[in-house]
Amino acid sequence: MDAINLSSNVDWNFIEEVAKESGQNPSLCYQCGNCTAGCPYTQYFDYPVSQVMRLLQAGQKDTILNSKSIWLCATCETCTTRCPCEIDVAHIMDTLRIIARRENRVSEKDIKLFYDTFLDSMKQFGRIYEVGILLAYNLKSGHFLADSDLGPKVMSHGKIHFFPKKIKGRDKVAKIFERFQDKAKKHD
Numbered sequence: 797m798d799a800i801n802l803s804s805n806v807d808w809n810f811i812e813e814v815a816k817e818s819g820q821n822p823s824l825c826y827q828c829g830n831c832t833a834g835c836p837y838t839q840y841f842d843y844p845v846s847q848v849m850r851l852l853q854a855g856q857k858d859t860i861l862n863s864k865s866i867w868l869c870a871t872c873e874t875c876t877t878r879c880p881c882e883i884d885v886a887h888i889m890d891t892l893r894i895i896a897r898r899e900n901r902v903s904e905k906d907i908k909l910f911y912d913t914f915l916d917s918m919k920q921f922g923r924i925y926e927v928g929i930l931l932a933y934n935l936k937s938g939h940f941l942a943d944s945d946l947g948p949k950v951m952s953h954g955k956i957h958f959f960p961k962k963i964k965g966r967d968k969v970a971k972i973f974e975r976f977q978d979k980a981k982k983h984d
């Protein structure tokens with residue numbers, strides 16, 4: 797990986813934006829590396845989570861928002877629990893994804909598509925409908941047969957059902973989504 801010049805393309809407002817939206821203080825990070833040492837996905841990240849924190853302190857907005865790391869993060873919160881400065885690092889990663897999405901700078905489009913498909917299912921059925929999610933995701937992503945071999949196996953064990961289950965209060969769940977979408981529009 798090429799070295800990054802931290803003194804170029806600096807966006808100081810970005811630090812403030814992330815701090816405000818996440819409620820965290822990135823300047824507290826002293827690069828101990830505990831978060832990265834516990835991160836189960838670090839081998840797939842282009843920048844380990846402690847480096848994301850350092851890039852944030854240096855106002856490297858473009859590098860962060862173009863990174864794969866913020867999308868590959870599984871929000872497991874190991875980084876948060878390990879941080880000696882009590883920074884909610886996972887929340888910062890979440891905030892970075894939200895900003896990347898808002899600015900239409902999504903480096904991992906399939907992951908965003910999966911999130912969107914998952915949330916559509918929640919909104920429509922009040923809980924996730926696994927078969928519907930898989931079919932919709934595979935169709936929209938063009939990965940038509942991805943994981944199709946697993947379907948019969950999990951179905952035969954009764955783990956997932958072919959048709960969605962009706963739950964009480966679906967309308968209430970849909971209203972939660974509407975409230976959030978109204979709020980997001982106001983933010984735009």
Ligand code: SF4
Binds near residue numbers: 835838869871874
């Ligand atoms: S929340 Fe994300 S960055 Fe933090 S340890 Fe888990 S996968 Fe890694």
Ligand code: SF4
Binds near residue numbers: 829846
């Ligand atoms: S654990 Fe906390 S202080 Fe240590 S590198 Fe990660 S964010 Fe920084």
